[in-house]
Amino acid sequence: EPPKRRIKRVLPAPPPKAEGPDVGTLRPNRNGMIRLRGRTDKGRRWQQEIDYDLAVTLVREHMAVVVNPFTIRRLYTNKAFRHYILTRDHYTCFFCGEYGDTIDHLLPRAKGGHTTPVNCVCACNLCNQSKADRWLDEFMQDDA
Structure with a gap:
């Protein structure tokens, strides 16, 4: 089978910015970590600690919102x-x-x-x- 023809496309637009404090308000805890909260596909709550840089990336790329200076929340299961x-x-x-x-x-x-x-x-x-x-x-x- 011959390879498919690839088309140069425009990247999809990111979703609108979610309501909440700006990423600049984040403050890592003593260990340099931020708490990430979310829900499983079945609706059960979970949380874990992630490093500050990852937290900033998740908020900037519209995957999470800032809840308070030490916590972000994932927007999607x-x-x-x-x-x-x-x-x-x-x-x-x-x-x-x-x-x-x-x-x-x-x-x-x-x-x-x-x-x-x-x-x-x-x-x-x-x-x-x-x-x-x-x-x-x-x-x-x-x-x-």
Whole structure:
């Protein structure tokens, strides 16, 4: 099967900024950590501590909101996030324009990318598998 033709597309717009204090109000605890709260797909509450830089990234990339200077809250459950990305991109592969039902990270997690609306796009299974952990530009230029 010949490789799919890849199309250079405009990145999707991030969701509107959520209400809440600005990221500048965050203050790490004595260990340099910020508390991250969220809910599971079944609605159960969870929390964990993450480092300050990750907390800032999650807020800036519209994945979380600042609750108070020491705490942020995730905006999406895993299931809701997947649904948001797929519907935002109209189930259309970001790379080839065909039907897509998987989520791909533009900056791969293996290279420091995070699962946020700014870094994730809808992809078809073939493009997602063939991109793997390559840089976006490297994948888009590659013919194979």
